[in-house]
Amino acid sequence: MRVTFVIFILLLKYRQIDGSTTPATQNGSVIQQVLQLCTIRYSMLSQFKDLVGCDEVRTLNPLCGRNLTVASSFMPPYVYQDNEKISGILPALLKEIIVDVCCLGCNTLHYLPQKGFIEKYAEQVNKPVDIVIPVQNHINRKTFFNAPYQTLMFVRDISMFGKKVHNPPKDIMSSLFWSMLRTWPLLLMALSMAMAAGCIIWLLDTWTNKRQFPRTLPYGPFEGLWWSFVSMTTVGYGDRTPTSTLARSFAILWIFVGISLFNMYTGTITSVITSELQKTIPFSVYGHRIGVLENVTAPNSTTIMAGGNPIVYKNITSLKNALQNEEIKAIAMESSMMQYYQKDLDDLGSEYFVQLKLEASENGIGFMALDPQLAKMTRNFYEENQDNIYTFWHESHKRYLGIESTLDFHEENSESTQTTIHGKEIFTPNHITFPITIAFTVVVSLACIVVAQLTDRRVQQRKKSMTSQQSSQRSRNGFPPKETENCNNCKEMTVQYKI
Ligand SMILES: *[C@@H]1O[C@H](CO)[C@@H](O)[C@H](O)[C@H]1NC(C)=O
Ligand SMILES: *[C@@H]1O[C@H](CO)[C@@H](O)[C@H](O)[C@H]1NC(C)=O
Numbered sequence: 001m002r003v004t005f006v007i008f009i010l011l012l013k014y015r016q017i018d019g020s021t022t023p024a025t026q027n028g029s030v031i032q033q034v035l036q037l038c039t040i041r042y043s044m045l046s047q048f049k050d051l052v053g054c055d056e057v058r059t060l061n062p063l064c065g066r067n068l069t070v071a072s073s074f075m076p077p078y079v080y081q082d083n084e085k086i087s088g089i090l091p092a093l094l095k096e097i098i099v100d101v102c103c104l105g106c107n108t109l110h111y112l113p114q115k116g117f118i119e120k121y122a123e124q125v126n127k128p129v130d131i132v133i134p135v136q137n138h139i140n141r142k143t144f145f146n147a148p149y150q151t152l153m154f155v156r157d158i159s160m161f162g163k164k165v166h167n168p169p170k171d172i173m174s175s176l177f178w179s180m181l182r183t184w185p186l187l188l189m190a191l192s193m194a195m196a197a198g199c200i201i202w203l204l205d206t207w208t209n210k211r212q213f214p215r216t217l218p219y220g221p222f223e224g225l226w227w228s229f230v231s232m233t234t235v236g237y238g239d240r241t242p243t244s245t246l247a248r249s250f251a252i253l254w255i256f257v258g259i260s261l262f263n264m265y266t267g268t269i270t271s272v273i274t275s276e277l278q279k280t281i282p283f284s285v286y287g288h289r290i291g292v293l294e295n296v297t298a299p300n301s302t303t304i305m306a307g308g309n310p311i312v313y314k315n316i317t318s319l320k321n322a323l324q325n326e327e328i329k330a331i332a333m334e335s336s337m338m339q340y341y342q343k344d345l346d347d348l349g350s351e352y353f354v355q356l357k358l359e360a361s362e363n364g365i366g367f368m369a370l371d372p373q374l375a376k377m378t379r380n381f382y383e384e385n386q387d388n389i390y391t392f393w394h395e396s397h398k399r400y401l402g403i404e405s406t407l408d409f410h411e412e413n414s415e416s417t418q419t420t421i422h423g424k425e426i427f428t429p430n431h432i433t434f435p436i437t438i439a440f441t442v443v444v445s446l447a448c449i450v451v452a453q454l455t456d457r458r459v460q461q462r463k464k465s466m467t468s469q470q471s472s473q474r475s476r477n478g479f480p481p482k483e484t485e486n487c488n489n490c491k492e493m494t495v496q497y498k499i
């Protein structure tokens with residue numbers, strides 16, 4: 001069942017490659033084709049192994065019939081020597097692709113002792129070396145100095161490792177001041193809402209609580225504003241307290257809204273201060289001396305593209321010294337290589353870290369092969385497994401190096417996450433909520449005052465008519481009118497009367 005399924009898939013694949021149809025009975029030639037081209041789905045590898053034996057593999061693909069020799073030079077973490085054994089990402093990928101997938105585990109790779117950078121190419125010409133690693137090239141190139149080349153992995157980005165540049169304190173103070181000024185829209189919103197709420201509380205409470213919220217015009221609403229502001233800030237002096245049920249119900253509502261609003265404002269201020277304090281002068285490569293390791297091309301070319309001046313050093317120790325002596329502004333290194341050297345670089349202290357990551361456009365690391373078929377097989381394998389090539393890289397890394405990969409294989413991981421919050425961006429006057437809120441609160445305040453005026457006038461009219469009635473009564477009886485509770489002048493009038 002499983003076997004027929006695999007054959008079916010292989011047949012589909014074969015038609016795609018060849019463009020012609022082959023009779024399904026010619027099972028051998030399909031397998032031969034797949035083996036020679038290495039168009040094998042990684043996920044179907046074990047099924048495929050069950051189907052074909054090593055003897056068949058060796059006869060069908062001559063490259064799998066012998067052990068391949070590999071020449072390598074030191075370039076961690078791609079290739080390095082680990083207890084006399086050549087190790088690293090590229091040997092792991094080579095073993096996985098050439099040996100385990102394309103040759104179904106039927107041959108081995110034989111590593112020659114490590115040599116210098118140039119020598120290994122000479123060696124390839126003079127001696128029967130099948131594969132040379134590492135080779136740095138454009139990811140899509142198919143040759144390197146006329147020899148067949150194939151990329152094994154991408155160089156995503158170049159890390160610029162340098163010292164943190166501090167903001168001068170004077171700059172911090174002034175930028176802090178200006179960024180706090182930038183929070184004015186939120187402050188204005190909070191104040192205008194406090195104004196509207198204060199006016200409403202005054203309107204609701206002034207009829208029963210004249211002593212704390214006097215009815216007279218500028219002072220009454222101002223007492224309301226004072227109360228709403230003091231409540232909003234959770235200061236709560238309590239010198240003004242609404243007493244009527246209606247006013248207290250509104251007070252509950254306002255305290256909820258007001259406290260949230262005020263917390264928003266203090267939160268914005270806090271984030272502005274934090275982001276201002278953390279902000280440093282932008283790190284720039286342009287016009288500066290940048291240290292690079294010798295024989296590593298991607299950091300060199302990326303530095304030049306960014307306008308920097310690359311200075312070549314022999315090893316990580318001399319790079320570190322140069323950085324410490326301020327001979328160079330930063331060390332430019334492939335991010336994966338920097339992870340390898342992280343322990344060495346950590347000695348420099350916490351002031352030093354990766355300041356910037358620059359995209360290393362279209363740079364790859366791969367191998368050079370004597371037989372073009374080797375490069376072609378790897379290319380076919382990558383094309384066949386393009387959809388989950390990052391998973392493949394992670395898994396082979398884990399399998400052969402025995403550690404979880406920390407490299408930025410995946411595009412999403414390499415995205416720099418620089419999320420700084422600026423007060424300006426949190427609340428802009430351009431946002432539609434701002435003018436709406438301001439207009440709304442102004443209208444509410446005005447309406448509140450107008451309502452207060454109208455009701456006040458009516459009450460006074462009623463009072464006037466009452467007093468005129470009373471005075472006419474009095475003149476008739478010759479007696480003072482009965483004291484009414486909310487009459488202010490009564491005592492005076494009584495006193496006058498006695499006199
Ligand atoms: C396909 O080839 C395999 C291995 O050579 C063989 O065992 C199998 O019987 C063949 N299938 C057909 C349908 O010819
Ligand atoms: C390839 O290498 C393996 C292990 O190193 C060895 O057993 C095998 O005989 C070699 N094959 C050839 C054809 O040299």
Ligand SMILES: *[C@@H]1O[C@H](CO)[C@@H](O)[C@H](O)[C@H]1NC(C)=O
Nearest residue numbers: 073074116117118119294295
């Ligand atoms: C860089 O290349 C030179 C010249 O081939 C070689 O002597 C040197 O060992 C290489 N350096 C490294 C770190 O591989």
Ligand SMILES: *[C@@H]1O[C@H](CO)[C@@H](O)[C@H](O)[C@H]1NC(C)=O
Nearest residue numbers: 294295296297300301304312
């Ligand atoms: C760095 O790149 C420039 C321009 O591509 C080249 O001229 C120079 O030789 C390179 N230096 C090293 C050390 O690779």
Ligand SMILES: *[C@@H]1O[C@H](CO)[C@@H](O)[C@H](O)[C@H]1NC(C)=O
Nearest residue numbers: 312313314315316317318319
């Ligand atoms: C690094 O290179 C310098 C010369 O540039 C050399 O003196 C030093 O011994 C080297 N250090 C290591 C650890 O290889």
